[in-house]
Amino acid sequence: MRIRRPSHRNAHTFLVHVFGRGLDGERYVVERFRSRPDGQIHPVEAEQPKANKGRRRPRRTIVSAGAVRKMRPERDEIIICTALDLKASGVQIWGIAASGLAAMRHAH
Numbered sequence: 001m002r003i004r005r006p007s008h009r010n011a012h013t014f015l016v017h018v019f020g021r022g023l024d025g026e027r028y029v030v031e032r033f034r035s036r037p038d039g040q041i042h043p044v045e046a047e048q049p050k051a052n053k054g055r056r057r058p059r060r061t062i063v064s065a066g067a068v069r070k071m072r073p074e075r076d077e078i079i080i081c082t083a084l085d086l087k088a089s090g091v092q093i094w095g096i097a098a099s100g101l102a103a104m105r106h107a108h
Contacts, residue, residue: 012072013096014072014073014093014094014095014096014099015093015094015096015099016091016092016093016094017091017092017093017094018090018091019088019089019090019091019092020083020086020087020088020089020090021083021086021089022089022090022091023065023068023069023083023090023091024083024086024089025065025083025084025085025086025089025090026064026065026084026085027062027063027064027065027083027084027085028062028063028064028065028068028081028082028083028084028090029060029061029062029081029082029084030060030061030062030063030068030071030079030080030081031043031061031079031080031081031082032044032077032078032079032080033077033078033079033080033098034076034077034078034098035076035077035078035095035097035098036076041078041098044077062084063081068081068090068091071093072093073093073094073095073098074095075095075096075097075098076095076097076098077095077098078092078093078094078095078098079092079093080092080093081093
């Protein structure tokens with residue numbers, strides 16, 4: 001017999017992967033992605049800054065380390081913050097659905 005635990009709608013579960021020196025830097029480039037039920041991951045274009053007409057690439061979203069610490073992903077969102085001043089350092093923040101942790105819970 002299994003005992004069912006009550007689910008809390010206001011619980012915010014997410015996975016944080018720290019790479020390199022983590023949040024030792026001062027400024028970070030932020031990229032946002034959405035995971036789909038079929039396993040595909042796509043960039044979120046609507047929240048990205050638009051490029052100027054004469055520019056080839058869109059502007060990057062750059063935030064402080066304090067702003068990165070306050071970021072919370074939606075259930076299907078992946079946020080990647082890469083340090084500008086430290087080589088290969090930053091964090092990846094995965095929502096519960098994007099991380100696959102919720103799927104593992106219902107697998108048994």
